Amino acid sequence: MEKMEATRDAYGKILLKLGEMDERIVVLDADLSSSTKTGVFAKKFPHRFFNMGVAEQNLMGTAAGLSAVGKIPFVSTFAIFASGRAWEPVRQSIAYSKFNVKIVATHGGITVGEDGASHQALEDVALMRAIPGMIVIIPADSVETEKAIDAVYRYEGPVYMRLSRAKFPVIFDENYNFKIGKGMVLMEGRDVAILSAGLMVANSMAACEILKRENISAAVVNISTIKPIDVELIKNVAAGTGAVVTCEEHSIIGGLGSAVAEVLAEEVNVPLVRVGVRDRFGLSGTAEDLIRYFHFSPEDIADAAREAIKKKNARK
Amino acid sequence: MRRTLKEKADIVSGRYTVPELEEIARRVRVDILKMLNHAKSGHSGGSLSAVEILVSLYFSVMNHKPGDPYWKERDRFILSKGHAAPLLYAVLAHCGYIPKEELFTLRQIGSRLQGHPHGGSIPGVDVSTGSLGQGLAMGNGMALGLRLDCSPARVYVLLGDGEIQEGMIWEAAMAAAHHKIDNLCAILDNNGLQIDGAVASVMCIEPVADKFRSFGWEVLVVDGHDIAEITRALKDTKAVRGKPSIIIAKTVKGKGVSFMEGKFQYHGLPPTDEELVRALKELGEK
Numbered sequence: 001m002e003k004m005e006a007t008r009d010a011y012g013k014i015l016l017k018l019g020e021m022d023e024r025i026v027v028l029d030a031d032l033s034s035s036t037k038t039g040v041f042a043k044k045f046p047h048r049f050f051n052m053g054v055a056e057q058n059l060m061g062t063a064a065g066l067s068a069v070g071k072i073p074f075v076s077t078f079a080i081f082a083s084g085r086a087w088e089p090v091r092q093s094i095a096y097s098k099f100n101v102k103i104v105a106t107h108g109g110i111t112v113g114e115d116g117a118s119h120q121a122l123e124d125v126a127l128m129r130a131i132p133g134m135i136v137i138i139p140a141d142s143v144e145t146e147k148a149i150d151a152v153y154r155y156e157g158p159v160y161m162r163l164s165r166a167k168f169p170v171i172f173d174e175n176y177n178f179k180i181g182k183g184m185v186l187m188e189g190r191d192v193a194i195l196s197a198g199l200m201v202a203n204s205m206a207a208c209e210i211l212k213r214e215n216i217s218a219a220v221v222n223i224s225t226i227k228p229i230d231v232e233l234i235k236n237v238a239a240g241t242g243a244v245v246t247c248e249e250h251s252i253i254g255g256l257g258s259a260v261a262e263v264l265a266e267e268v269n270v271p272l273v274r275v276g277v278r279d280r281f282g283l284s285g286t287a288e289d290l291i292r293y294f295h296f297s298p299e300d301i302a303d304a305a306r307e308a309i310k311k312k313n314a315r316k
Numbered sequence: 317m318r319r320t321l322k323e324k325a326d327i328v329s330g331r332y333t334v335p336e337l338e339e340i341a342r343r344v345r346v347d348i349l350k351m352l353n354h355a356k357s358g359h360s361g362g363s364l365s366a367v368e369i370l371v372s373l374y375f376s377v378m379n380h381k382p383g384d385p386y387w388k389e390r391d392r393f394i395l396s397k398g399h400a401a402p403l404l405y406a407v408l409a410h411c412g413y414i415p416k417e418e419l420f421t422l423r424q425i426g427s428r429l430q431g432h433p434h435g436g437s438i439p440g441v442d443v444s445t446g447s448l449g450q451g452l453a454m455g456n457g458m459a460l461g462l463r464l465d466c467s468p469a470r471v472y473v474l475l476g477d478g479e480i481q482e483g484m485i486w487e488a489a490m491a492a493a494h495h496k497i498d499n500l501c502a503i504l505d506n507n508g509l510q511i512d513g514a515v516a517s518v519m520c521i522e523p524v525a526d527k528f529r530s531f532g533w534e535v536l537v538v539d540g541h542d543i544a545e546i547t548r549a550l551k552d553t554k555a556v557r558g559k560p561s562i563i564i565a566k567t568v569k570g571k572g573v574s575f576m577e578g579k580f581q582y583h584g585l586p587p588t589d590e591e592l593v594r595a596l597k598e599l600g601e602k
Contacts, residue, residue: 058453058487065457068442096444097435
């Protein structure tokens with residue numbers, strides 16, 4: 001059995017490490033510190049932790065002010081509230097002045113599960129990607145989360161990172177080197193390239209194994225930085241395979257699928273099939289049931305890959 | 317130039333008499349009207365209503381050094397009602413943060429003087445405002461950060477009375493009291509008018525003093541055009557411990573220009589050429 005870990009748990013751990021290293025780090029939460037895992041930091045550094053209550057607009061504005069006097073705020077709440085309820089303070093108070101605020105939002109996507117549509121952010125990447133200068137990152141596992149948090153701590157400027165509630169298979173080992181803006185080919189392939197983010201990376205790797213049995217050679221690419229997206233890598237894998245699939249636990253409108261479509265439309269004319277939520281809200285259920293319901297399983301991704309190849313062949 | 321900078325660096329609060337402050341306020345009004353007329357757009361009424369408040373802050377209350385604008389221990393000011401940007405720019409120019417000639421670039425392409433203040437564009441403006449309701453939260457953050465650093469610096473936030481209809485203001489008001497942010501002082505420019513008419517008819521905010529009191533704030537009420545009274549109140553708030561303070565400044569929108577006073581129509585209108593001549597005459601300018 002492979003090791004499973006939630007990216008939010010990794011966040012709690014690395015935050016503690018950074019907090020010990022750098023006095024400037026402050027953490028803000030909106031009454032969800034036990035879920036977002038900022039509670040770990042709060043316990044160790046109570047004077048540098050601010051619980052702002054159920055008030056996400058003030059949460060973001062306060063973070064902007066802390067940054068304006070030289071602090072490095074890490075701000076956490078659920079993705080739907082960080083990106084939705086607080087969007088305008090994120091735009092006006094944080095991003096417009098390029099404040100060094102790290103928004104680390106947990107509970108992204110449908111794998112939030114039983115809480116249902118009200119708590120499942122399926123639009124957060126679209127909302128955050130549209131803000132000028134905002135970096136948008138979705139780590140694929142707990143190891144990448146730790147590396148990515150360390151990288152955004154070293155980066156000066158606003159960042160939105162989406163983490164998950166559900167436990168993910170651990171893909172990377174300690175030698176993994178995360179760089180903002182760089183994707184990574186995890187499995188080489190000739191026939192189709194599967195570009196994924198978050199939990200969908202593990203499912204895409206499983207899809208690749210399914211396709212192998214049919215002698216279909218699929219590349220799997222981890223696109224953890226949605227913005228700025230790795231244009232060169234996408235151009236290369238698209239040109240090399242001639243067919244692209246994107247997979248995300250997000251609406252196909254405005255997320256990874258859209259970002260990749262923008263690159264393909266401008267740079268490489270190859271067919272694209274997007275796996276994602278198709279213009280609808282989520283619903284209650286276990287994470288596993290929802291993955292099946294929304295067609296996000298490895299078998300579904302393999303289907304999308306076959307479809308992309310079919311489209312490619314139809315063009316010949 | 318070096319000498320001028322040194323002089324500027326020395327203007328740290330409290331060296332002006334009340335008549336001198338009143339004269340600075342008169343000149344600030346003149347500049348506001350001239351720059352708005354030149355820009356041909358912008359907000360007259362709400363800039364004129366808060367002139368005495370800003371002059372009191374920048375020339376009598378706040379510790380700051382225009383010659384060293386990023387001095388770590390400076391008191392911070394946030395113009396949460398960002399549409400009064402002409403007032404802030406005029407005061408910053410009088411202090412020496414920006415050249416006076418630059419005031420005439422207001423709202424023009426390529427100017428540092430954006431229609432609403434942009435954090436980082438000019439020295440003396442730390443944060444971006446203009447989307448109403450957000451300045452108090454940023455003030456909270458600055459004050460909390462300064463407190464962590466054991467800094468003596470204080471944070472001042474100017475709110476509009478229409479602005480406090482925003483829910484985020486009350487989120488921030490609750491948080492400031494909860495976190496006992498006593499190095500923060502808000503000032504409410506209570507001119508009673510907003511874009512669509514009287515605040516009382518658009519969305520009543522009364523009883524505003526009781527609201528803030530019940531949220532756990534120290535509340536003072538002053539005549540917002542009496543510099544001596546404002547200055548005294550602002551200085552009094554420095555002694556308040558364990559809670560934030562707000563000064564409710566009773567003001568007149570368009571103050572100082574007879575035909576603009578009390579007229580909500582001048583919220584977002586600049587003076588025409590003819591109006592400018594009349595206004596400057598009233599203010600004793602040729």
